Amino acid sequence: MSYNKPLPKINADTRPFWSGCKEHGLRFQRCKECGFVRWPPSIICPKCHSKNTEWIVASGRGKVYTYVVYHMAYHQGFKDELPYVVAIIELEEGPHFLSNIVGCGPDKVKIDMPVEIEWEDVTEEFSLPKFKPV
Amino acid sequence: MISLKDKYAIVGVGYTPQGRVPDRTALSFHLEASANAITDAGLKREDIDGLACYRHFPSASDEVDLTPYLLAQHLGLSPTYMSQDANCSRSHLQHAVGVLDAGLCNYVLVTYGHNALSSDSMVRLLMEFGADDTVFGHFGATASYALAAQRAMHTFHTGPETWKHIAVGQRKWANLNPRAMMHDRTMTFEDYYNSRWLVEPFRLFDNCLINDGGRAYVVTSLERARDLKHPPVLIMGMGQHNPAYEIQQSTYMAGPTGAKIAGEMAFKMAGITLDEIDACEIYDCFTYTVEITLQDYGFFGPGEGEDWFKGGTTGPGGRMPVNTSGGQLSEAYFMGLTPLTEAVMQIMGRCGDRQLGSKTNTKEPEIILCSDNGGVLQCHSCFILRRS
Numbered sequence: 001m002s003y004n005k006p007l008p009k010i011n012a013d014t015r016p017f018w019s020g021c022k023e024h025g026l027r028f029q030r031c032k033e034c035g036f037v038r039w040p041p042s043i044i045c046p047k048c049h050s051k052n053t054e055w056i057v058a059s060g061r062g063k064v065y066t067y068v069v070y071h072m073a074y075h076q077g078f079k080d081e082l083p084y085v086v087a088i089i090e091l092e093e094g095p096h097f098l099s100n101i102v103g104c105g106p107d108k109v110k111i112d113m114p115v116e117i118e119w120e121d122v123t124e125e126f127s128l129p130k131f132k133p134v
Numbered sequence: 135m136i137s138l139k140d141k142y143a144i145v146g147v148g149y150t151p152q153g154r155v156p157d158r159t160a161l162s163f164h165l166e167a168s169a170n171a172i173t174d175a176g177l178k179r180e181d182i183d184g185l186a187c188y189r190h191f192p193s194a195s196d197e198v199d200l201t202p203y204l205l206a207q208h209l210g211l212s213p214t215y216m217s218q219d220a221n222c223s224r225s226h227l228q229h230a231v232g233v234l235d236a237g238l239c240n241y242v243l244v245t246y247g248h249n250a251l252s253s254d255s256m257v258r259l260l261m262e263f264g265a266d267d268t269v270f271g272h273f274g275a276t277a278s279y280a281l282a283a284q285r286a287m288h289t290f291h292t293g294p295e296t297w298k299h300i301a302v303g304q305r306k307w308a309n310l311n312p313r314a315m316m317h318d319r320t321m322t323f324e325d326y327y328n329s330r331w332l333v334e335p336f337r338l339f340d341n342c343l344i345n346d347g348g349r350a351y352v353v354t355s356l357e358r359a360r361d362l363k364h365p366p367v368l369i370m371g372m373g374q375h376n377p378a379y380e381i382q383q384s385t386y387m388a389g390p391t392g393a394k395i396a397g398e399m400a401f402k403m404a405g406i407t408l409d410e411i412d413a414c415e416i417y418d419c420f421t422y423t424v425e426i427t428l429q430d431y432g433f434f435g436p437g438e439g440e441d442w443f444k445g446g447t448t449g450p451g452g453r454m455p456v457n458t459s460g461g462q463l464s465e466a467y468f469m470g471l472t473p474l475t476e477a478v479m480q481i482m483g484r485c486g487d488r489q490l491g492s493k494t495n496t497k498e499p500e501i502i503l504c505s506d507n508g509g510v511l512q513c514h515s516c517f518i519l520r521r522s
Contacts, residue, residue, distance in 0.1 A: 006261070006268040014266070066285035066387070071331035074260055074273035083334075086272045087279060087309070088382055096238045100270050106334075112287040128269060 004124050005077035013041040016055055021127045022121045026058040028095055039095035060117030061134070062091035069106040083108050088132050103132030139403055142231045143359040143366030143522065144351050146175025147475045148245075150464045153315045156252040159197050160190060163247030163348030165208050171350035176363030177211050177241060182235055182244030182352070186226040187218040188469045195255035204430035205245065207281055215239050222468050224515040228374060230353045240354060246471050247348030256344060275419060276341055277333040278510040279295055281420040282387035284335055289388040291438035293335060297421035299443035300456075301463060304418070306449040308460025310488035315343055316464040340421040342462035348496030349468035349475055350416045356522070360426030367481045370406075370501065371518035371520030373399025381510045391481040391504065392514030396458075400503075400516040411518075412497040413480065414448075415454040415473035417507040418462045426506050428456070429517070432452055450488070450493040470515070475503040477519050513517055 010018050015079040020027035029039045031045035046049055066085035073079040085101040087109065101109050104120055115131040122128055143351040149169030150163050163189070172182060190200035198203070202218040205211075215233040219225065250256050259297035264273045272278075287293045290335045307322035308314035321339065329338040361368035375395035377386050401407065408431065424440045433454070434442040448456035459465040459476040468473065480490050480499045499521070506515040 006264075007273070008266045008269050066281045066288070068277050068280040068336075069285055069331070069334035070271060070277065071334060073270065075271070078271040082303065084271060086270055086277060087280075096382050098267050098270060098272060111285070129272075 003033065005122070009068070013043070017041055018053070018126065019130055020080045020092060022058070022067065023045045024123065024127060024130050026117060027055045028058055028062050028093060030056045036107045038099060039093045056094045057092070058091055060129070062089045062131070064088075064109060064111050064113045064115060065090040065096055066111060067101065067109050085104055087131070089115060097129070101132065108133070138231060138235060139405070140368045140520075141356055142234055142353055142358050142369045144353050144369070144478045144519070145359045145362045145364060145366055146173075146177065146352040148174055148348070148350035148477055149313070150247070150348040152313065153345050154251050155249075155346040158249055158252070158422050160193065160200050160247050160249045160253070160255070161197065161204065161208065163249065163346065165247070167247055167340075167350035168205070168243055168245045169210055169349030170456070171243060171352050173244070174363070175352040177352060179272050181241045182209075182211055183213050183265050184215040184230060184239035185211060185213045185217075185328045186242060188226065188231050188244075188246035188471070189219045189222055189261055189408055191248060191250065191255050192258040194255045195258070196250060197253070203285070204343060207212070211423070212328045213239070214332055215242070223359060223376065223513045224506040224508045225374060226470070227353065227474070227517060228372060228515065229465070234353065235353055237277040239274045240351045241356060241367045242353050243350060244353065245348065245350035245473070246468050249346045250344045250467070251346045256385070269421045270450045275510065276336055278381045279335045279422060280336045282511060283383070286388040286422065286426065287335060292422070292437065292439055293423060293436055294327070294337070295438040296339055296443060298323050299440070300421040300448065301326050303434070303443070303446065303449035303452070304457045304461045307353050307455075307458045307488055308464035310494070311459050311465060314460040314465040316460060317347060322468045334506060336420060339463075342419045342467045343464070345466045347468065349471035350366060351471065351475055351478060358423055359507050364482050366522045367478045368522050369517065370378075370520045371400035371402070371404030372516065373397060374515045375399070375405065379510050380512065386512065387511060389425055389426050389436065390430050391511045391514065392507075393427045396514045397431040400518050404518045406501065406518070410501055411454070411503045412499045413458060415458065415477040415502060416456055416461070417470055417473055418457055419507070421463065423457065423507060423511075426511070427507070431503070455490055455494070455496050458485070474506065474517065477504045479521055481521050
């Protein structure tokens with residue numbers, strides 16, 4: 001069956017991130033001047049405005065900063081997933097990343113719960129970084 | 135900042151039919167509200183030389199982009215100042231006062247209109263708003279504010295047991311307001327708990343309404359206001375703060391939000407304290423927004439909201455009336471114009487059965503505190519209005 005959920009809209013800023021995902025690497029920009037790791041991607045560091053940037057591969061570990069449980073499908077593609085969890089993950093490297101918590105029921109999800117990455121290969125082109133309890 | 139205190143006034147409010155009003159364009163609501171506001175102030179089209187439009191959500195598929203120049207054209211205006219926010223920054227009244235104070239304009243019209251309920255605009259908004267978050271099934275404002283509310287529940291004592299007081303209190307006001315969409319429908323705590331989950335921790339009754347309609351007001355200097363139809367409602371204080379981070383990166387979602395600094399600025403300009411506030415008209419896209427705004431303004435400490443709200447504090451007969459039209463939860467949604475215009479009408483004494491004072495066993499409304507909020511707690515404006 002063809003994939004029926006939205007896919008990322010890649011642009012010049014986000015292309016390295018999604019290319020990394022395809023190879024199962026969760027990549028973020030790190031400022032080579034001040035060391036700040038930023039997300040979402042941008043041409044300059046929000047802390048020091050330097051353009052001197054490198055991409056690092058994150059550990060994929062973090063904890064739940066906050067989460068919600070969807071009981072309503074705003075898009076046809078998510079109808080069969082209900083109820084599902086959208087969470088903001090506070091990654092070890094610093095960035096907060098919005099994703100899903102998989103591998104446990106919505107009632108098991110708690111703030112500060114340790115999670116790690118679980119890749120979901122959804123199409124030939126895209127792999128999505130999702131998170132499961134450690 | 136101090137010099138702006140009590141120099142400018144809101145002098146007229148424009149309403150339209152509201153609720154489910156099918157087969158009308160968003161433009162038509164803007165125009166009707168604008169024309170009514172001009173008439174209500176006792177002004178003529180030719181007097182209006184400033185136009186500040188609230189953003190438009192994505193236009194319906196059968197409607198063109200709703201620009202401020204389209205509005206100006208249809209209103210027959212050629213203003214010397216014109217603006218529209220693109221994404222929910224809430225600077226309209228500050229822009230208006232700014233251009234009045236700079237001598238660029240004499241009368242500024244601020245307007246909003248939308249056919250949110252009867253067109254396909256909101257469906258289009260959902261996909262736009264989420265961007266790449268839609269990949270993970272994240273859509274719309276309800277879930278983003280619910281993420282904030284969940285974090286707040288972790289950080290301090292709050293949750294449905296607090297929010298039910300906000301929803302029920304506002305519904306009681308709506309039951310006194312014939313214009314409110316929920317005028318004929320009462321709400322008990324049981325009804326609140328029985329309303330369905332949309333995105334947990336938010337139930338349906340934690341959400342604002344989606345409706346058709348428009349709202350507008352006119353602002354001018356106190357000197358000009360004195361010659362007009364209604365008693366001018368003075369802008370005593372105002373402040374704005376925009377923490378600006380989207381929900382993913384926000385570390386202030388459980389407070390202090392922009393309300394803290396915006397509130398401090400407004401109170402400093404007005405030269406008063408919370409004790410002098412008679413009522414509040416608070417931007418209420420969700421119940422939690424009301425709680426965190428009042429908390430950040432300093433009405434109660436983090437987690438003390440439940441105790442503060444319980445016993446009908448904010449409803450008719452309460453010691454601090456909040457959202458006396460029913461607000462966006464129970465009257466209708468017109469962005470910051472729902473709270474602001476209600477404050478104006480209350481101070482003018484034009485609110486019928488819901489009028490603050492002896493009629494509703496509440497304080498006479500000398501001074502009302504208002505808020506406007508945009509994005510997901512990214513933009514905040516605070517206004518203190520008073521009777522002249």
